[in-house]
Amino acid sequence: MAETAKPLTMDTIVSLCRRRGFVFPSSEIYGGIGSTYDYGHYGVLTKNNIRSLWFGAMVQERDDIVALDSAIILNPRVWEASGHVAGFTDPLVDCRTCKLRFRADQLELASCGRKPSKHPGETPDCDLTEPRQFNLMFETHVGALQDESSLAYLRPETAQGIFVNFKNVAQLARRKPPFGIAQVGKSFRNEITPGNFLFRLREFEQMEMEFFVPPGEADEWHAYWIEARRQWYLDLGLRQVNLRVREHDANERSHYSLATSDLEYLYPIGWQELEGVANRGEYDLTQHTRESGTKLEWIDPDGTRYTPYVIEPAVSIDRIMLAFLCDAYDEEVVGDRKRVVLRLHPRVAPVKAAILPLIPRDEGMATRARALYEELRPHHQVEHDESGQIGRRYRRQDEIGTPWAFTVDEQTLEDETVTVRDRDSLAQERLPLSGVREWLDDALVQEWRSPRSP
Numbered sequence: 094m095a096e097t098a099k100p101l102t103m104d105t106i107v108s109l110c111r112r113r114g115f116v117f118p119s120s121e122i123y124g125g126i127g128s129t130y131d132y133g134h135y136g137v138l139t140k141n142n143i144r145s146l147w148f149g150a151m152v153q154e155r156d157d158i159v160a161l162d163s164a165i166i167l168n169p170r171v172w173e174a175s176g177h178v179a180g181f182t183d184p185l186v187d188c189r190t191c192k193l194r195f196r197a198d199q200l201e202l203a204s205c206g207r208k209p210s211k212h213p214g215e216t217p218d219c220d221l222t223e224p225r226q227f228n229l230m231f232e233t234h235v236g237a238l239q240d241e242s243s244l245a246y247l248r249p250e251t252a253q254g255i256f257v258n259f260k261n262v263a264q265l266a267r268r269k270p271p272f273g274i275a276q277v278g279k280s281f282r283n284e285i286t287p288g289n290f291l292f293r294l295r296e297f298e299q300m301e302m303e304f305f306v307p308p309g310e311a312d313e314w315h316a317y318w319i320e321a322r323r324q325w326y327l328d329l330g331l332r333q334v335n336l337r338v339r340e341h342d343a344n345e346r347s348h349y350s351l352a353t354s355d356l357e358y359l360y361p362i363g364w365q366e367l368e369g370v371a372n373r374g375e376y377d378l379t380q381h382t383r384e385s386g387t388k389l390e391w392i393d394p395d396g397t398r399y400t401p402y403v404i405e406p407a408v409s410i411d412r413i414m415l416a417f418l419c420d421a422y423d424e425e426v427v428g429d430r431k432r433v434v435l436r437l438h439p440r441v442a443p444v445k446a447a448i449l450p451l452i453p454r455d456e457g458m459a460t461r462a463r464a465l466y467e468e469l470r471p472h473h474q475v476e477h478d479e480s481g482q483i484g485r486r487y488r489r490q491d492e493i494g495t496p497w498a499f500t501v502d503e504q505t506l507e508d509e510t511v512t513v514r515d516r517d518s519l520a521q522e523r524l525p526l527s528g529v530r531e532w533l534d535d536a537l538v539q540e541w542r543s544p545r546s547p
């Protein structure tokens with residue numbers, strides 16, 4: 094097997110996602126809408142896996158974090174109190190020549206409208222305006238009247254829904270700091286610089302966890318969550334060479350942050366924030382206490398009162414999915430043919446196993462393959478495929494990252510065994526048909542590391 098070493102481009106990932114039905118541009122038949130994508134079958138399955146792995150690590154496997162699902166449209170005063178109405182802005186510049194609009198602090202990620210090989214401002218024809226602040230929140234109106242009094246916003250982050258529920262949850266969850274509240278849901282930002290596929294969307298699915306701690310423990314918990322989140326990615330097979338922690342310097346931090354470290358991934362567009370882990374201090378609870386008049390504080394049994402500090406790991410499923418796809422994408426030559434393979438962690442992979450009758454029109458093979466598929470599918474996402482040459486069927490599964498294929502062949506008819514083919518090593522071994530279910534259950538809980546570089 095020879096590796097075909099070419100630097101990975103975003104276009105390669107975009108075209109695989111399209112070809113195999115992971116992700117498509119949204120409302121495509123009308124020309125699409127910038128930075129908005131729809132997820133197809135395998136995309137949805139992969140997203141579901143990422144969401145449930147995050148939820149497993151954050152909620153199910155811990156005693157100190159509970160779940161919440163707050164509304165997308167909140168009372169607009171929430172966003173005034175949080176500082177988003179005044180300050181959730183990016184600096185934008187317009188180019189008077191090509192009429193495109195760019196984020197002033199990210200010109201190196203954008204392409205010039207006239208000369209796409211150059212960045213905005215790099216050609217003599219570029220004529221950029223001075224930067225001005227642009228609020229990223231989408232506005233809407235609630236109720237029948239469309240005036241100032243009905244103005245509301247689509248949430249730009251899920252975190253505020255957690256802060257405004259602090260009192261409810263702290264009372265009902267019977268937890269005391271340190272404890273956390275986790276939430277997954279859509280967030281919306283009218284991003285200025287579209288492009289870069291799933292990396293920067295106008296509508297994305299955020300996963301945020303706000304961890305409330307006694308102020309004196311904040312630094313320790315901040316360090317703890319940076320490492321816990323880093324390890325989560327490594328356990329899910331992300332290659333260490335492509336993941337790093339970068340601490341923000343003081344002038345880069347958001348208005349609420351006392352300290353922030355990003356987990357950065359080496360995307361095809363360079364090192365970029367995958368997940369942020371911030372120490373938000375007491376900023377949010379204090380702001381909402383002041384603006385709402387409801388005290389969002391903690392009272393210990395001995396009567397001591399304090400406003401907890403908040404440690405927040407925040408990420409979107411979309412950025413994780415893009416990182417996993419980029420990390421997993423591989424091409425190699427097997428025999429004399431190129432093979433595209435997604436070396437996804439089996440627990441992230443959309444389909445866990447394919448069940449393939451070698452000769453679909455052979456009734457003995459067809460019946461056994463179908464029976465195996467029906468035995469496995471209540472337990473795992475598996476696929477039964479009987480269309481086309483076996484080689485083509487393997488390749489299709491390789492491209493969507495299916496870790497194993499069980500093939501029912503002539504020998505199955507003689508001794509009731511099947512072949513299991515491993516996506517990464519291409520090794521094949523035989524298993525008794527009756528043992529496949531247990532074998533797959535077991536394979537899915539094993540550790541997995543990418544066969545590529547660590």
Ligand code: ATP
Pocket residue numbers: 250282284291292293294295297299366367368369407408409411412
């Ligand atoms: P950036 O600097 O890239 O705009 P940010 O610092 O504004 O990101 P946060 O507000 O910290 O991002 O959001 C937390 C997480 O939500 C990010 O780490 C990222 O995973 C995700 N996220 C934020 N904006 C987007 C977006 N437009 N599309 C997809 N995911 C996003």
